[in-house]
Amino acid sequence: MSNKPSILIVGAGAIGSFYGAILKKAGCSVSTVLRSEYDAVKANGIRITSPLGDLSYRPDNVYRDGDTPTETPDYLILCVKVLPGVDRAALVKPWMGANTRLVLIENGLDIERELAEAYPANPLISCLAFIAASRTAPGEVEHKAYGKLVMGRFPEGIDDDCRTLADLFIEGGISIDLTEQVVGERWRKCVWNTPFNPLSVLANGADTLTILDTEGGEALIRELMKETMATAAADGHPLDEQLIEQNIDGTRKMPAYKNSMALDYLNGRDIELDAVLGNVVAIARHHGVPVPHLTTVLTTLRMREKLKAKA
Amino acid sequence: MSNKPSILIVGAGAIGSFYGAILKKAGCSVSTVLRSEYDAVKANGIRITSPLGDLSYRPDNVYRDGDTPTETPDYLILCVKVLPGVDRAALVKPWMGANTRLVLIENGLDIERELAEAYPANPLISCLAFIAASRTAPGEVEHKAYGKLVMGRFPEGIDDDCRTLADLFIEGGISIDLTEQVVGERWRKCVWNTPFNPLSVLANGADTLTILDTEGGEALIRELMKETMATAAADGHPLDEQLIEQNIDGTRKMPAYKNSMALDYLNGRDIELDAVLGNVVAIARHHGVPVPHLTTVLTTLRMREKLKAKA
Numbered sequence: 133m134s135n136k137p138s139i140l141i142v143g144a145g146a147i148g149s150f151y152g153a154i155l156k157k158a159g160c161s162v163s164t165v166l167r168s169e170y171d172a173v174k175a176n177g178i179r180i181t182s183p184l185g186d187l188s189y190r191p192d193n194v195y196r197d198g199d200t201p202t203e204t205p206d207y208l209i210l211c212v213k214v215l216p217g218v219d220r221a222a223l224v225k226p227w228m229g230a231n232t233r234l235v236l237i238e239n240g241l242d243i244e245r246e247l248a249e250a251y252p253a254n255p256l257i258s259c260l261a262f263i264a265a266s267r268t269a270p271g272e273v274e275h276k277a278y279g280k281l282v283m284g285r286f287p288e289g290i291d292d293d294c295r296t297l298a299d300l301f302i303e304g305g306i307s308i309d310l311t312e313q314v315v316g317e318r319w320r321k322c323v324w325n326t327p328f329n330p331l332s333v334l335a336n337g338a339d340t341l342t343i344l345d346t347e348g349g350e351a352l353i354r355e356l357m358k359e360t361m362a363t364a365a366a367d368g369h370p371l372d373e374q375l376i377e378q379n380i381d382g383t384r385k386m387p388a389y390k391n392s393m394a395l396d397y398l399n400g401r402d403i404e405l406d407a408v409l410g411n412v413v414a415i416a417r418h419h420g421v422p423v424p425h426l427t428t429v430l431t432t433l434r435m436r437e438k439l440k441a442k443a
Numbered sequence: 444m445s446n447k448p449s450i451l452i453v454g455a456g457a458i459g460s461f462y463g464a465i466l467k468k469a470g471c472s473v474s475t476v477l478r479s480e481y482d483a484v485k486a487n488g489i490r491i492t493s494p495l496g497d498l499s500y501r502p503d504n505v506y507r508d509g510d511t512p513t514e515t516p517d518y519l520i521l522c523v524k525v526l527p528g529v530d531r532a533a534l535v536k537p538w539m540g541a542n543t544r545l546v547l548i549e550n551g552l553d554i555e556r557e558l559a560e561a562y563p564a565n566p567l568i569s570c571l572a573f574i575a576a577s578r579t580a581p582g583e584v585e586h587k588a589y590g591k592l593v594m595g596r597f598p599e600g601i602d603d604d605c606r607t608l609a610d611l612f613i614e615g616g617i618s619i620d621l622t623e624q625v626v627g628e629r630w631r632k633c634v635w636n637t638p639f640n641p642l643s644v645l646a647n648g649a650d651t652l653t654i655l656d657t658e659g660g661e662a663l664i665r666e667l668m669k670e671t672m673a674t675a676a677a678d679g680h681p682l683d684e685q686l687i688e689q690n691i692d693g694t695r696k697m698p699a700y701k702n703s704m705a706l707d708y709l710n711g712r713d714i715e716l717d718a719v720l721g722n723v724v725a726i727a728r729h730h731g732v733p734v735p736h737l738t739t740v741l742t743t744l745r746m747r748e749k750l751k752a753k754a
Contacts, residue, residue: 335747338747346749428739428740
């Protein structure tokens with residue numbers, strides 16, 4: 133038996149499956165809680181192709197959402213999409229022990245609070261994933277590139293729980309940036325995601341260069357970035373102004389591509405609108421920061437969702 | 444032979460066909476210049492069902508776009524959509540005589556200038572149509588309701604050419620509001636159209652009440668209306684602030700409906716984006732009026748058009 137920590141992955145889509153595989157490689161016991169993928173994973177395990185080699189594995193236990201646990205994990209890693217209809221605190225509840233550290237590998241801003249409030253006694257570790265991976269079939273994942281995690285305690289700091297987990301990920305083969313200010317890092321990532329992701333959806337799945345090369349497109353992206361940064365600053369996370377130039381230059385240097393929210397939209401899946409944009413606008417309002425461009429994008433996407441819900 | 448003025452309708456879609464029928468009823472000679480509808484109209488005339496009765500008629504002459512005219516009309520009524528790819532000045536050129544009055548029955552703002560500049564010696568009459576009508580097949584139109592025209596000389600004033608034409612329309616059975624300030628009337632109509640029409644397209648064809656009842660939707664409409672009115676005021680056409688309340692109250696009292704731009708979009712037709720929104724934003728920029736909400740809607744719709752053009 134391993135004396136390494138036990139891991140439970142809740143929500144084993146592409147992200148959860150991949151980071152579970154890394155910890156499995158590091159020698160941890162890794163179990164999963166699944167809903168729609170249960171039968172496939174129970175039968176065949178998780179298949180992962182990757183530039184790192186074959187990362188396929190059989191979870192130590194495959195649970196079905198709703199099962200009654202016989203034990204609770206040292207680290208519970210939550211990797212579900214952040215959507216209004218998903219009660220994440222309820223989802224993890226059966227599996228949260230007194231000593232369970234709760235780890236989020238999820239997108240967006242201000243996504244920790246509801247879990248911090250639900251489990252005030254459990255350490256909460258917040259991670260941002262920089263990865264290109266997609267689920268290709270039930271239990272099957274294609275890892276294309278990258279994999280780095282930016283990790284820190286929520287709301288701030290780095291502690292031994294973070295370090296232990298970071299070391300395991302590094303042992304499994306990926307790189308980790310530990311940060312004292314994970315919320316600031318979320319804001320930094322939002323400077324790109326908050327403008328580009330929802331706008332690409334609103335523009336019917338436009339890629340990065342179509343967005344930038346439209347008449348007024350780059351100017352609009354800059355305004356959306358400015359509003360995001362002004363909100364970050366009002367929220368206590370001032371960011372360097374040249375981040376705008378860096379983001380735009382960096383995007384122009386890459387080939388045109390569709391971001392994950394655009395792909396979700398084009399494939400008829402729900403989009404993480406609140407996590408990526410709605411929460412930013414709510415924080416802006418709270419601080420009295422004017423965000424007219426962000427508000428227009430948000431409200432128009434809400435109109436679409438209302439229309440879709442009626443259909 | 445009639446001693447009433449001769450009329451030539453250029454662009455006989457639903458609008459042109461209907462107003463041609465009214466002038467035909469008033470006893471004018473009414474001819475048409477057509478492109479795609481030529482064969483149908485040449486063979487069967489124009490069929491119009493209407494609450495006013497059967498308005499079907501055979502134009503006195505049916506010309507094809509590109510024909511060489513043998514005579515020029517007293518009034519040339521232009522009713523084509525205002526689109527970037529349509530050179531309206533070139534379209535009417537063969538038919539413009541020294542004494543031809545040019546009449547626009549078209550949507551939007553700042554749509555007169557290119558024609559005023561191309562034909563400085565011809566009187567230019569600008570009209571706004573308040574009508575519900577649609578083309579149902581080549582040469583076939585369903586007039587559903589309304590029909591009033593607001594009419595004036597461009598850029599301002601009312602003259603005998605207006606009065607003569609107004610009297611003919613009234614004789615034909617519709618009502619006319621003559622206005623000294625037709626540009627101001629265009630701005631007034633834009634207070635509704637400029638927010639609602641493009642936003643409904645951006646929201647994938649949302650109807651009026653879906654737009655207003657979305658979280659933040661009415662607030663967004665109000666911001667778009669405020670920006671439109673601030674631009675109108677800077678352009679010399681101040682409007683009464685209570686127009687916003689009137690427009691929103693009036694829209695809430697009507698059943699939910701999809702405006703004509705939303706229908707154009709849903710049916711895969713080009714939308715009059717510049718006439719209804721792009722020109723407003725251009726005028727705002729010219730006067731230094733901040734219009735962040737309008738700009739976001741405009742630029743995102745331009746991204747869509749760019750994406751569509753690439754497809």
